[in-house]
Amino acid sequence: MDTQIIPAAPGTPDRPYFGIDVPLMRLLGLQPMHMEEGLCRTRLPASDRIVNSRGDVHGGTLMAVLDFTLSGAARSHAPLDVGVITIDMSTHFLAGARGELTFEARLIRRGAKIAFCDGEAKDASGNVVCVARAAFKLVPMSSGGN
Template sequence: MEYLGLVPEHIEANLARTRLPWRVELTNSRGDVHGGTLMSVLDFTLSAAARGSLERGVSMATIDMTTSFMAPATGDLVIEGRCIKLGKSIAFCEGDIHDAAGQRVCKASATFKVIRPRPDGSGKVGTD
């Protein structure tokens, strides 16, 4: 996310907020922030909302994400993610992207696999 310039602003249990400063490198041929960029920052921010409730070392793998593009994304953007249900192995999250004027430009829902470190301390990741 560093390459995209995404700035984490706030992460806590079940809630994450990030900011994406506008850069020409992130735009499509019309000058709007590219949809693939929007999906990438949503994926990060939504999974961060779930990770905010978990112990250090836990990671996430995206199972699915549904994204609706509602308006052109221009200028600096704020991304908000919420974890609406966190189970032992699956997290369900939703989130939005708003432009500087507060207009919602994109929304998403996602399901993540919770990946915990193995208890043997091997450094390998377990999925159960």
């Protein structure tokens, strides 16, 4: 898997996440890896600040990062111009997640106002630990978004 950080949209210190700033993703330590039309990849380094009482990455952390990565795939056609609002998201936890994780999201279908995406989180061994599917409302960037 590609581990080089390659933002599709210009990344700057104030807009590091494929052309936008998401303070929660900064807090979690998420790293943007790659975005292209219909695809988004991110990486979450291991940290003891994002785990639950068992030492697994907290489910809320997994859901938040999947939401962001899925939204990246939804807006990948115009990352500097289009924002998104999550309409619906379902998540399935398949195994405890430990250590560094990579997230990959794919666009299933995009219409004029709605995009549908699916994605997964994998551990360092390549095991899928969590999957998600979401629908997003597409909005002009000036209206906000994920």
